[in-house]
Amino acid sequence: DQQVKQNSPSLSVQEGRISILNCDYTNSMFDYFLWYKKYPAEGPTFLISISSIKDKNEDGRFTVFLNKSAKHLSLHIVPSQPGDSAVYFCAASPQGGSEKLVFGKGTKLTVNP
Amino acid sequence: EPEVTQTPSHQVTQMGQEVILRCVPISNHLYFYWYRQILGQKVEFLVSFYNNEISEKSEIFDDQFSVERPDGSNFTLKIRSTKLEDSAMYFCASSAEGARAFFGQGTRLTVV
Numbered sequence: 001d002q003q004v005k006q007n008s009p010s011l012s013v014q015e016g017r018i019s020i021l022n023c024d025y026t027n028s029m030f031d032y033f034l035w036y037k038k039y040p041a042e043g044p045t046f047l048i049s050i051s052s053i054k055d056k057n058e059d060g061r062f063t064v065f066l067n068k069s070a071k072h073l074s075l076h077i078v079p080s081q082p083g084d085s086a087v088y089f090c091a092a093s094p095q096g097g098s099e100k101l102v103f104g105k106g107t108k109l110t111v112n113p
Numbered sequence: 114e115p116e117v118t119q120t121p122s123h124q125v126t127q128m129g130q131e132v133i134l135r136c137v138p139i140s141n142h143l144y145f146y147w148y149r150q151i152l153g154q155k156v157e158f159l160v161s162f163y164n165n166e167i168s169e170k171s172e173i174f175d176d177q178f179s180v181e182r183p184d185g186s187n188f189t190l191k192i193r194s195t196k197l198e199d200s201a202m203y204f205c206a207s208s209a210e211g212a213r214a215f216f217g218q219g220t221r222l223t224v225v
Contacts, residue, residue, distance in 0.1 A: 034213055043204050043216035044156065089156060100169055101214060105155040
């Protein structure tokens, strides 16, 4: 039962271009969405989040868009840098983030110099 | 930035043995979690802990698993009798009220 789906296991982009990572969810009870970044042999680190009352949240080079009617969110990284190369996990929570997070399988982003 | 600390970083154990994975959450956090990631798979929720009791657990968290907050700083995950399929990275996380979770670096558990 995949409540959070990241359908692209990998993505490769050129340095300086935009990276777009996509995530779909099925559970209407989710109201808080997060993106985590994970390097090998490290724990996930928080990147950016969005509440269901918003449709966009921006933090520097990172922007998350939420389309509730489509149950879809996306993470835009612009411009992409080689240091952004990592696995990106989309996660969702039913209540403000203090409940369990349900993770997608992750998308491995490679930014080529 | 404050950190969640996990020990050991790598644990090798024989099948059937008990293991205890240790975590020191961020000091003012109230919610504590264990997640695991089997190699090549997604990060899976195991259990959440609040106010000195389990608030939610997944199907994975069966009777072989237990959690404890033995003092004001540590949060432990015990696997009573390890199986080969318990081999995974185990992540501890903590959060404040209504806030995002901070994750530790993980403990790699290898059951042989």
